[in-house]
Amino acid sequence: MRRSITRPDMRLIKSALQAGLDFIFPPRCAGCGQPGAVWCSDCDRRLVRAGVAGCVRCGFPRVVSWRCLACELGRIRVRSFARYQPPLKQAILRLKYHPDQALADRMAAWLSTLIDSQSDPADLIVPVPLGDVRRKERGYNQVELIASALARDLNIPVEAQSLARVRETRSQVGLDPEERFGNIQQAFRADTRFVENRNILLLDDLLTSGATLLGCARALFNAGASSVLCLTVGRTIG
Numbered sequence: 001m002r003r004s005i006t007r008p009d010m011r012l013i014k015s016a017l018q019a020g021l022d023f024i025f026p027p028r029c030a031g032c033g034q035p036g037a038v039w040c041s042d043c044d045r046r047l048v049r050a051g052v053a054g055c056v057r058c059g060f061p062r063v064v065s066w067r068c069l070a071c072e073l074g075r076i077r078v079r080s081f082a083r084y085q086p087p088l089k090q091a092i093l094r095l096k097y098h099p100d101q102a103l104a105d106r107m108a109a110w111l112s113t114l115i116d117s118q119s120d121p122a123d124l125i126v127p128v129p130l131g132d133v134r135r136k137e138r139g140y141n142q143v144e145l146i147a148s149a150l151a152r153d154l155n156i157p158v159e160a161q162s163l164a165r166v167r168e169t170r171s172q173v174g175l176d177p178e179e180r181f182g183n184i185q186q187a188f189r190a191d192t193r194f195v196e197n198r199n200i201l202l203l204d205d206l207l208t209s210g211a212t213l214l215g216c217a218r219a220l221f222n223a224g225a226s227s228v229l230c231l232t233v234g235r236t237i238g
Contacts, residue, residue: 027102029043030043030087030090030094030100030103031046031087031090031091032087032090038100038102038106039091039106043087043091046087047087048082048085049081049083050081050082050083050235053237054210055068055070055071057071058071058077058078059077059078059079060076060078060213061209061237069210069214070214070217073214073217073218073221074221074227075120075226075227075228076217076227076228076229076230077228078207078210078213078232079114079229079230079231079232080207080231080232080233080234081110081111081114081233081234081235082110082233082234082235083234083237084206084234084235084236088233088234089234091107092205092206092233092234095107095142095145095205096138096142096205097138099139099142100145101149104142104145104146104148105149107149107205108146108147108149108150108153109149109153110233111146111203112150112153112154115154120199120226121199122154122156122199122200122229123156123198123199123200124156124157124158124159124162124194124195124198124199124200124201125150125151125154125156125158125159125203126147126158126159126162126163126200126201126203126216126220127143127144127158127160127163127204128203128204128213128216129141129160129163130143130165131165141160142205143203144158144160146203146205146233147203150201150203156201159194161191161194162190162191162195163188163189163190163191163195163216163219163220164189164190164191165187165188166186166187166188166189187215188215188216188218188219189219189223190216190219190220190222190223190225192223192224195220195223195224195225196223196224196225197224197225197226198225199225199226199228199229200220200225200226200229201231202228203230203231204230204231205232205233206233206234206235206236207230207232207234207235207236213230
């Protein structure tokens with residue numbers, strides 16, 4: 001009787017195929033472009049870890065000095081791995097426009113180090129969604145690649161369908177903080193079936209003003225989420 005291919009078998013097959021491809025076409029470092037690995041030790045040493053700038057309670061950038069919109073939402077925190085500067089900047093841009101799963105795996109490993117004993121045990125990983133137009137243009141969502149890898153690392157389910165972008169927004173690039181928050185308002189909706197009474201790990205690749213993450217967190221809380229821990233690979237400040 002013919003034996004079906006199990007999930008572990010499939011992982012072994014994929015690993016063997018990837019090893020063969022890496023032998024024929026050596027990967028190049030996403031930070032500096034040198035051949036040999038998707039992320040080299042030199043670029044790893046050049047990373048500058050992100051501090052917790054902004055609100056001392058939750059870590060989000062403040063919209064104004066005396067007010068934190070994140071804390072007003074409820075149980076929410078944000079943690080970022082490193083500052084958005086070379087070589088991390090090149091790596092984030094590479095994954096944004098080239099679906100490199102090996103690079104996404106490396107970023108997921110970075111994010112896993114941000115989980116600490118003070119965090120609520122996560123029930124579900126949720127990637128920040130793209131709009132339909134941008135997803136069709138790129139063919140994929142780079143944050144979903146990171147989310148799937150992090151789900152394997154932490155043994156936590158990921159559900160991309162639990163959060164949707166229901167309104168197309170203009171690019172946040174070039175907008176000031178007030179414009180960013182206005183641009184993203186009412187742009188997301190979460191599915192109660194997935195998030196109600198659950199602790200959510202919300203993932204994005206980059207934190208700038210925090211507008212996108214707060215828009216997503218608001219939708220998750222409106223759908224009944226218990227808490228939201230936001231993790232990003234890069235951060236423009238802190």
